[in-house]
Amino acid sequence: MVRIFGKTLAVAALSVVASLLISFAFVPMLGGKVAGAGLVMTIACPIAVSIPASLLHFWQAERLRLANSALARTRDDLAEAYTRLQHQARRDALTGLLNRAAFLADLDARSRAGVHGGLLFLDVDHFKSVNDRFGHATGDAALNVIGTVLASLSRENDLAGRLGGEEFAVFLHEASPERMLAHSQTIREAVEAIDLDTPAGTRIALGVSIGAFHCAPRFDPAEALAASDRNLYRAKSAGRNTVVA
Incomplete structure (x- = not known):
């Protein structure tokens, strides 16, 4: 969970940086000024959007990763059990020789x-x-x-x-x-x-x-x-x- 929060905060920080770069690049070109409420919105909006979206995305990704890991372990266990059963099916239980x-x-x-x-x-x-x-x-x-x-x-x-x-x-x-x-x-x-x-x-x-x-x-x-x-x-x-x- 700590890793998910870390990734989420990183995405939020990048979103804020991207928002500020865009605002300072284009707002002056349109005759405006990034200050006051506009500056607050430039920072607050990407945080408000990116944090819940990133949390949901990374949480679902982590669940999928854990499910895939469990599936891989189950597959390996089944393969090992199948190999063991194949071996046992060919062997005499008392001597271990071929039946x-x-x-x-x-x-x-x-x-x-x-x-x-x-x-x-x-x-x-x-x-x-x-x-x-x-x-x-x-x-x-x-x-x-x-x-x-x-x-x-x-x-x-x-x-x-x-x-x-x-x-x-x-x-x-x-x-x-x-x-x-x-x-x-x-x-x-x-x-x-x-x-x-x-x-x-x-x-x-x-x-x-x-x-x-x-x-x-x-x-x-x-x-x-x-x-x-x-x-x-x-x-x-x-x-x-x-x-x-």
């Missing part, structure tokens, strides 16, 4: 882009017994830490997702068959080394069986997943906590 729909959509996009790479299908070994023996909270903790391992081992363009239950999938962007196999073993060893204890202090042994399949450019996502799933079944049959490609 099934987002992983399959991104895998399909890689296929259409002509990308090749390694597709890993992972299943946590004996997970039902973890839930049965130690409770679902402990089982959730195991899934969460496995998700953390997968995320930490992924490169920038790799995909890591939870397909459901204790099943995970990883797509290694532009990976060679050799890198695919090496990364699979790295994941298996990292999960095996997880130090997860129950509230009672009992260490929980974790392991994953991994079915790997190398995808050529323009691969069929459904066929690639089916192939990696078949290899996962072979890994389970071979004794679990192993990799089959």
